[in-house]
Amino acid sequence: MKRGFLTTAKAKRQLSALNPEYAEKPTTKKSTSLPAVSHEEFLDRMLEGKGITKGTSLIPPLNVAEANESFTEEVKKGAAQMMDMMGYTDDDFKKAYVSAPDENDPGAFVNTPHEDDDLSRHVQVPFPGGWTQCLISGYLDRRLKHISGFPRPIKERGNKAYRISSSPGKGLGMFATRKIKMGDLIVDERPMMVVSLSPAGLPGVPMKEGLTPEEKYQYILNHSENVMRSVFGRMSDESKNVFMDLCNSHLHDGSGPTLGVVRTNGYGLGDDLKDKTKETEKLLESTPDDFKDKVGRYTSVYKDLSRVNHSCSPNTHRKFYMTSFSMQLRAARDIEEGEEIFTTYTGILRPAAERAEALLPYGIKCTCRACLDPAKSDPIRAAVLNRPCVSVPMVREAGARPDAWIDPAVQTLAKIQEEGLEGSEEYHRTLHQLYNAYVHQNDEKKALMYGEKLWVANLAAGEKRYDAFRKVELMKKSPQWMIAKMMGGLPVLRSFT
Numbered sequence: 001m002k003r004g005f006l007t008t009a010k011a012k013r014q015l016s017a018l019n020p021e022y023a024e025k026p027t028t029k030k031s032t033s034l035p036a037v038s039h040e041e042f043l044d045r046m047l048e049g050k051g052i053t054k055g056t057s058l059i060p061p062l063n064v065a066e067a068n069e070s071f072t073e074e075v076k077k078g079a080a081q082m083m084d085m086m087g088y089t090d091d092d093f094k095k096a097y098v099s100a101p102d103e104n105d106p107g108a109f110v111n112t113p114h115e116d117d118d119l120s121r122h123v124q125v126p127f128p129g130g131w132t133q134c135l136i137s138g139y140l141d142r143r144l145k146h147i148s149g150f151p152r153p154i155k156e157r158g159n160k161a162y163r164i165s166s167s168p169g170k171g172l173g174m175f176a177t178r179k180i181k182m183g184d185l186i187v188d189e190r191p192m193m194v195v196s197l198s199p200a201g202l203p204g205v206p207m208k209e210g211l212t213p214e215e216k217y218q219y220i221l222n223h224s225e226n227v228m229r230s231v232f233g234r235m236s237d238e239s240k241n242v243f244m245d246l247c248n249s250h251l252h253d254g255s256g257p258t259l260g261v262v263r264t265n266g267y268g269l270g271d272d273l274k275d276k277t278k279e280t281e282k283l284l285e286s287t288p289d290d291f292k293d294k295v296g297r298y299t300s301v302y303k304d305l306s307r308v309n310h311s312c313s314p315n316t317h318r319k320f321y322m323t324s325f326s327m328q329l330r331a332a333r334d335i336e337e338g339e340e341i342f343t344t345y346t347g348i349l350r351p352a353a354e355r356a357e358a359l360l361p362y363g364i365k366c367t368c369r370a371c372l373d374p375a376k377s378d379p380i381r382a383a384v385l386n387r388p389c390v391s392v393p394m395v396r397e398a399g400a401r402p403d404a405w406i407d408p409a410v411q412t413l414a415k416i417q418e419e420g421l422e423g424s425e426e427y428h429r430t431l432h433q434l435y436n437a438y439v440h441q442n443d444e445k446k447a448l449m450y451g452e453k454l455w456v457a458n459l460a461a462g463e464k465r466y467d468a469f470r471k472v473e474l475m476k477k478s479p480q481w482m483i484a485k486m487m488g489g490l491p492v493l494r495s496f497t
């Protein structure tokens with residue numbers, strides 16, 4: 001494949017629809033999950049000026065670069081004395097970082113390349129009532145087989161919370177049949193099909209010489225259709241009917257009927273399922289830059305989840321779990337009975353014009369509030385994306401509230417809620433920032449208020465949850481709380497991202 005071809009604007013537009021999630025990567029910020037540290041380690045980090053929690057940077061309390069060893073020793077000694085006085089132990093630190101059990105932990109897997117690790121292996125993942133038909137690499141096949149009890153049971157809901165019915169102007173859609181609270185599971189579903197996201201990752205595209213870019217594009221589409229067809233052919237008759245009944249917004253662009261359904265309905269799978277083989281490395285070398293993020297990745301098609309329409313202010317999060325081989329959809333905020341349930345097909349913090357471009361291949365001309373009034377919405381979304389970190393001031397302004405330095409984070413949260421961006425990562429990150437900042441402020445009430453929200457927001461987004469978010473006795477054993485207590489109001493230059 002020639003490098004220039006896939007980088008044309010048209011090809012980019014068309015191929016990015018294989019999965020919009022990977023067409024755009026919103027700025028990735030550091031994870032805010034808390035590491036387990038001992039108080040020794042904690043103090044060492046503090047003195048080195050390194051972060052205590054990922055995402056919480058610690059600016060040296062004084063100019064540590066210039067601080068001499070005796071200063072370091074003095075602080076350590078003082079801190080140890082203070083900890084003794086307060087009755088803090090290593091055990092307290094460990095307890096402060098107890099997290100909710102992770103039933104989705106797939107366990108460690110060391111990838112040793114195998115001779116027979118091909119890129120395209122037909123695999124059926126069986127589950128009660130059917131199979132997922134997959135075309136995956138030998139590596140991923142081994143990765144899945146390595147998971148104990150694979151596939152682990154999905155979370156069944158006795159009382160179904162949704163129906164699929166008509167959504168004016170959007171075809172079918174998913175609607176809440178009762179009130180759904182933020183964090184609640186709406187559906188946990190296994191895909192009908194899992195296939196490679198990368199056009200170059202499709203097995204052996206023997207490109208003919210002398211074709212025009214358009215002919216090459218059509219050639220790849222035909223080839224992809226044949227590959228998808230080979231996976232489709234392995235489905236039960238019932239699944240074939242359900243699959244072919246799904247929406248197809250690629251009827252007139254040269255995609256075949258099977259590829260069209262995959263391109264319209266496929267949800268990209270996360271980093272867990274990314275191939276890490278020698279073959280993928282080789283493929284990366286020959287793939288144009290714009291498509292490198294698709295190499296080794298997969299897309300998945302569902303009976304019900306593929307009926308969820310797009311919104312630029314979605315009310316859900318979706319996350320694929322390798323252990324159960326299923327995708328969970330959870331409420332990102334409270335959803336009322338009868339309300340439509342939305343996901344997003346593109347980065348919701350991008351400007352309206354970019355979102356419109358990404359939605360074109362779906363035939364979507366979005367008419368949401370944000371798309372209709374970008375002059376108002378774009379600056380809010382940009383401010384959320386580039387939200388500030390908050391720093392403890394060295395000198396407090398006369399008359400200022402002690403927690404005035406946290407206001408920028410409170411304002412970001414207000415913007416997120418006003419614009420309906422609870423489905424973005426910035427929501428739980430901002431809550432984490434606020435939780436950390438108020439813990440540092442030794443403000444028990446506000447820290448717990450944000451901690452409780454963070455607990456639920458992390459549940460919704462499938463992020464790790466720590467007991468210290470909602471248990472005051474554990475929160476008070478955290479390094480942030482302790483350091484603020486230790487410094488007793490003295491200026492400690494710390495910033496929270």
Ligand SMILES: C[S@@+](CC[C@H](N)C(=O)[O-])C[C@H]1O[C@@H](n2cnc3c(N)ncnc32)[C@H](O)[C@@H]1O
Nearest residue numbers: 170171172247249264265306307308309310362
């Ligand atoms: C994955 S399907 C979603 C379910 C689909 N509505 C159906 O009837 O099966 C994606 C297609 O739904 C339609 N769609 C989704 N979100 C939309 C929106 N916000 N506005 C208009 N059409 C939308 C488009 O036709 C798009 O290609």
